[in-house]
Amino acid sequence: MSLWGVGPKIGRWTFFYLIATVAATLVWPSVLSIAFVPRGYLTAAGGVLLLSAVPLYVITVRAVARAHREDRLVTTGPYAVCRHPLYALWILLIVPAVAAFLASWLVLTASAFMYVVTRVETRHEEAYLEQRFGEAYREYKRQVNAVLPTLRRK
Numbered sequence: 353m354s355l356w357g358v359g360p361k362i363g364r365w366t367f368f369y370l371i372a373t374v375a376a377t378l379v380w381p382s383v384l385s386i387a388f389v390p391r392g393y394l395t396a397a398g399g400v401l402l403l404s405a406v407p408l409y410v411i412t413v414r415a416v417a418r419a420h421r422e423d424r425l426v427t428t429g430p431y432a433v434c435r436h437p438l439y440a441l442w443i444l445l446i447v448p449a450v451a452a453f454l455a456s457w458l459v460l461t462a463s464a465f466m467y468v469v470t471r472v473e474t475r476h477e478e479a480y481l482e483q484r485f486g487e488a489y490r491e492y493k494r495q496v497n498a499v500l501p502t503l504r505r506k
Contacts (some may be wrong), residue, residue: 353480356418366466377456378419384458398452405445412437425485433501439470440499
């Protein structure tokens, strides 16, 4: 499996869905906009989400790239709170930032869509990791949620 796992496949599906929601928002802004929140607040929220995502994204990419080069399982840093933090960043921060910038509730549904696609597609990635790292990955899987971050379970 490549460094990027099933990410490109998840990205393709989500990209097409996201483009469709953005296009619909541009065609029918009065129907699809988040009208009950002032636009300035949405823009600020989008900025906070995006500014939060960027350093976490860099940290996560560096961690997985280093582990891939060293042929080891990474379970620390962002990987200590969820098994797929890159996908989680897109679902929880980046896509919602785009939705906030566009003030579109429909664009926000792309996060839910991406979550479903991620849960389906990561089965292949996890099967590979389980085969590659055996009991170490199975133990990690028992302790850490797949996509939605949580505190470690005891």
